[in-house]
Amino acid sequence: MTPALQLDGLHKRFGKTEIIRGVDLSIAAGERHAIIGPNGAGKSTLFNLITGRFPCTSGTVRLHGHDLAGKAPYQINRMGLSRSFQITNIFPRMSVFENIRCSLLWSQGYKYSFWNMVGRSPELTSKTMELLEQINLTSRAELPAGVLSYAEQRALEIGITIAGGADVIMLDEPTAGMSHSETDYIVDLIRKVTQDKTLVMVEHDMGVVFGLADRISVLVYGEIIATAPPEEVRANPKVQEAYLGAALQAEH
Amino acid sequence: MDLVAINLIDGLFYGLLLFMLSAGLTLIFSMMGILNFAHASFYMLGAYFAYQISLYLGFWAGLLIAPPLVGVLGALIERYGLRRVHQFGHVPELVFTFGLAWLIEEVVKFIWGNNMMAYQEPEILKFALFHIGSNSIQAYKVFMIFTSMAIFIGLLFILTRTRIGLIIQAALSYPKTVEALGHNVPLIFMGVFGVGTALAGVAGVLAGPSLGTFPGMAVVLGSIVFVTIVIGGLGSLWGALIASLLIGWMTTAAASSSFQFATLLEFFGMTPPADLDESYLRDLWTLSLPQIGPILPYIFMILILVLRPYGLFGKRDA
Amino acid sequence: MLEVRDMHAYYGKSHILQGVNLDIHAGEIVALLGRNGVGRSTTCKAIMGDLTPMGSVKFNGMQIAGKKAYEISRLGIGYVPENRDIFLGLTTRQNLILGLKPGQKDGSGRWSMQDMFNMFSNLEERADVEATVLSGGEQQMLTMCRTLMGDPNLVMIDEPTEGLSPQMVQRVAELLQEIAKRGVSTLLVEQKLSIALDIAHRVYVMGHGKVVFEGTPAELKEREDVRKEWLEV
Amino acid sequence: MTGIPDSSSAVSPANGNALRSSLPWIVAVVVLLVLPQVFQANSAITILNQMMITIIFALSYNMLLGQGGMLSFGHAVYMGVGGFFCMHVMNLVEANELPIWLHVLPIFGGLFSLGLATIVGSFSTRKAGTVFAMISLGIGELVAACSLIIIVFFGGEEGISGDRTYFKPFFGVKFLQQNEVYYLIAFWTIVSALLMYLFSRTPVGRMANAVRDNPERAEFLGYSARWVRYFSFCGAGFFAGIAGALVAINFEILTETDLNLGKSGMILLITFLGGTGFFFGPIIGAIVFTLLQSVLSLQTELWQLYVGALFVATVMFFPGGLAGLLMMHQPAMRLGNLGLLVVPYVNTLIPAAIGALGLAGLMEMLFHVRHAAVGDIEMRLFWITFDSHTILPWVIAIATMITGFWLAYRNAPKLRE
Amino acid sequence: AETIKIAYIEPLSGPFATNGNTGLAEWQYAAERLVNEKGGVLDGMKFEIVPFDNKLDSKEALIALQVAIDQGIHYFAHGLSSGIGHALTAAVTKNNARNPENRILYLNYSAEDPALVNDACSFWHFRWDADVDIRLDAITDAIAQQQDIKKVFLINQDYSFGKAIVAAAERGLAAKRPDIEIVGNELHPIGKVKDFTPYGRKIVASGAQAVITGNWGPDMIGVGKSAIDAGYDGPIYTISAASLGITRTFGAAGKDKIHVVSEGHLNPPASERAKEYTAGFEAKYPDYDIIQPRIANAVEMLARAIEEVGSAEDVVSVAYKLEGMEHDSIWGGKVYIRPDNHQAIQDIHDQVHTDEGITFPLDNSEYGTISRNVIKMASMDAPTTCKMERPERP
């Protein structure tokens, strides 16, 4: 079976500095995969390379076996890949409802049509409401998204990401800036909405990572130093040194 | 040929005048990210203030007093207008300066009326400094050329050599961090806007006598200044200088040429239609380069933007 | 010297600091520990006036809550932000010069540029190179030195060892001790427990926008429960 | 522009209530039908016609600015070019006695402008922001300059004129009178406004908002930001062309002033004055501005000064425009406590208005003293005739101005609740 | 008593407001001084000038015209911008055909496009100003008399007015002095040139001995100053280089170089009556000058026509009465309205910018223009292509 996402020899340099130095990674369909690593290791950059936000210097990215080279973000999205952003990236002046509805449009077959009124379709509306229910923002539907609280915006961010119905979902630090209880809620939400989808996630909260991921890749200075199930990663001394940090070392 | 030399000087003169305006605009833009549509209005205010002062104290007093006055006015507008609008975002800010330009023009008309002011060069510079062929070069123009060179060097010095220049440049990337180091960034912003508008004021004081002091003078130069800094690359002082000179020479060359497009058409083997007056192409056949000279910079800008959206020397998109 | 009482702070509507209490005495190194995102950086920013805190913040007895960042800085508080903030297009030397307060001359304070260069020879080698090309470690050095140039009486340093190699970490520890020696108080925000516990005189642990533990490093070592709940992954 | 809610998107998700959503349109149709009965003078009708044309133009501009986030300094080009083309069609009809109704002329204008927009948009909409704005400025200058050079199409500074009465009579109507034209324009105003409203409900219209707010994210939703901008741009061009055609019909002449930078700047100001955040904002802007322009300019020579000041004040104090100001009261209205606002309003706005009148009076007196003929010392202001060369009126004006503004300043904090 | 209203449709705001306001002052003064003070017409009906702001925009002018017609006004004055003149002529012709009961007459005192009395002429339009053809006839006459002039430079704004000047100048020079060479013929965009220096250079480089320009406003000053600064020393023949700040700005630099060719003249005063009239105006409006002397002719002749017809409402009769009317102008000489195209034929003066012998200076400066040369009844029998539709004589 072709992996959902396959990275081969991925390199990226900005000017002189090489940020991603040869990443090979294969993520199976239906897998929940987490990428961890110190700040500045290149995790977000990796996301950006996969989703076509930056072009790769060399290497290939394959989505369900299709090469993504040279594809614009919107084309990649249409092939069934969707992502969220580390820095909240929503449509601040539009209502929450509208944020979600816009995210649904393409997958519902609206495309660039001039004759379909989006308000006319009860199906679209009910789907939107359903999603709002899931991310717990029904009561906020009519507010401009820009006035939501930080946590609510994070929830919306995830809602926008999953709305398009893509089967590969990439989340960049979905719980960043959330409190414990919110984090738990989001973890449940993520688990629910990615039921039989492929999930790739960057996260610093180890509770979340170990709770959700089937496998974990550790990215350090642009290289993956380990890819393994959570327990193995936790035990790996290299990982402890590079990422989990001195605190743990001191303890052990 | 003599005419070429003269045109180079004239183009330099006009280009440097444009530069004085675009330098202030570039300063304001690079520092504060504001495209100040009212910039040319401050240029106009400079000319009017200097004219008013020159009536009582003479030209030189005007040159000394008017630009600081304009600068103070600019700083006040930054403090009480722009800073308030700033929080609403970039578009309202731009629209604010747009409205400000309108308002300043109306106020100028209210105070000074619609007529051309008889604002004159100082007597001691009113002579032909030298001749090239039968053409004379006025001392005043040479004076202007040197003044704007001095401004360029001064600005470059301020921007690269002094701590203020450093602060300005640093605040571009991390204003909050600069503030945490003990520098009063809002005050500097106000100061920069003041200096930028004062520079426009200097341009007004100097250009008023030679290009005319009338309420339309801001509109005439307003959009061309934008074209200049966009071509040069927003925020780049060198870019502004190069673009100003390019535009100066381009328009001067166009105005002084007598090129007919018919020549070009004939070169491509076309023949003028028999009944030119009835032909749909008659306008093309009678077109000459001086006729379209003033719009060349706009064509140039569109080309630049399509090919190189950051302008010649720009680092980033606004 | 610094006295923070019931400080609250918001980002937009999210309530990040929910009543922080802190004390720093003259010449002391105080470590502020806690997990990612509990609000340690926000605490620094709120003290610094980057965002407006509610509650009381007193520096040498003077209320500074609500003052502007540059005023606070001029009173003698220095801040080293966590993401370095190297100014684009400026050289190392120019970055250092910007650390000087308006009107201040190099060498008039506790620290001169030459002191900095003596301590970190890499910086001297790279003095006239554009600072953004420096390595991460050097950039971290530079931001610290930049702040010290302004001769503060209290420095708040946010994650100085992040991304540094072990020997660099050692140098930073030395610098921190040097700072204390010259009579400057330090508020150190750290994740690497070992260093913090080594050099700090006192420790605060933060959790969810509040201080949840306060004591000496030795006391913290005793408290297994605090470490388990608030510090470990 | 953050913080300005966008009504077009804040519409109730439950959209079953067809009556509620069509009510404003029905009211608009009725009002348009009744207006000419109330204002019968030809000149009033002409002003109404101009108002409706400005409404279409401003709405089309807001398709760019408000909905698509594209700041254009050259939108008048599309109105003017469409109008000029229609003028030529009109002259062709006259010359060849073509059996065409005048009613279809706007379609010609719209399509022609659409054609131009498809060409210009292909390179100008690649980026939003400054690049788009400056290209629009360049194109604006270019076309305005061409209009004086390409005489075959633009007729030079005289422009192109024609005669609408040569069209095939529409059930006996020959469009000799302004009020016959009125109904034609009203028809097209309703149709265009409705179409533009519906456009904002199409996927492209919705995505235009998304692209405006966050083009990068929009790309990750499957839509190309560039194509979305392009379609909005073309749509805006089309409706501007319709407005241009109506200019051709109403005035039977088009000149350079219909497409120059001044016109483009004007429509920017009008749209902003009305409010870009709401669909009906530009409509309010167009109505208010046309009234100001035609009524105020009859009263005072200083009208442009006042309009400029009004404009700057709007941007400074009500960045949402007049529509934003109105909509600010919607929550209070829903809660039914609009009444609570009356007292602070009276306390603030009335002194502010009085202060503004005092200031205006002062300006008028200054102007009169400086510009009136020697010996002409009487002036009329606010229905009072007085001698502008005595002290008393000045004292009164200054005093009203100062007390008015002072009271308003003092009471303003209370208004913010 | 009731008044006879004359709508005045000109820019009263915007960049050309001063032109509009000056004209308004002149119309009001003329109506007051020449009609109302003498007891009005038709047993005491006074003239009233009703100003409308057209913002220098054709559409606004048409709206203003509509308002005027709605108010029952039968006469309107307009002159600034031939473009608007065309729009108004067309509108008046349409209105008078569509609404016979609300007809209105167009008193054109300044829009100088020759087309208005040729192809685009209208029965309802009368022009008291000398048009481009007539003025250029006078200018070329003046040049033709100076035998030492061999080279002439033309510089004009690139629009119909400028082009009409070029055409008339070329025609006139070719007919009167075939030996004169046109060494330069520049058309520059109107109001867009910031720096005229290159044009000044071209004038000097061409060795021109006379310059002809129809430029007005800042474009006029630009051309004049740049030529003089570049070292040009010959005469500059213009159509509108007086007052409105221009005279003051040229000052000493333009002395004896700037020629203004127009009908009517203030210096030397043509008669005691002209002197009194001008002095009265200067006293009443110290900031303005009489720059359109023909307004006095228009007012007097309209009053005469109304008086003779016996009604101000019967505009068809008034129009027929004006056709062919001969009138002794306050500025000396005669004014005759050609019936075939409604153009006034009158004396044209070549006036020079100077500070010597000036009774009535302009712009509150020492400088003014003084008549040096008169062309009597210029272009009396110039051909016209006007074919106007005439209504039935009542």
Ligand SMILES: Nc1ncnc2c1ncn2[C@@H]1O[C@H](COP(=O)(O)OP(=O)(O)OP(=O)(O)O)[C@@H](O)[C@H]1O
């Ligand atoms: N556009 C860019 N130009 C130059 N360098 C860049 C650019 N974007 C990122 N970098 C650098 O690449 C490195 C990796 O950045 P990236 O954002 O991928 O890290 P990350 O692993 O996601 O870290 P974090 O956990 O903080 O999000 C950083 O050192 C960053 O400075």
Ligand SMILES: Nc1ncnc2c1ncn2[C@@H]1O[C@H](COP(=O)(O)OP(=O)(O)OP(=O)(O)O)[C@@H](O)[C@H]1O
């Ligand atoms: N500009 C901002 N807007 C909204 N929320 C923010 C912003 N900056 C930080 N936050 C949130 O505020 C909370 C506290 O942030 P802070 O930076 O103080 O954490 P910290 O304890 O320093 O953690 P770290 O280890 O990440 O530095 C976090 O949840 C963070 O996501």
Ligand SMILES: [Mg+2]
């Ligand atoms: Mg990241």
Ligand SMILES: [Mg+2]
């Ligand atoms: Mg932190």
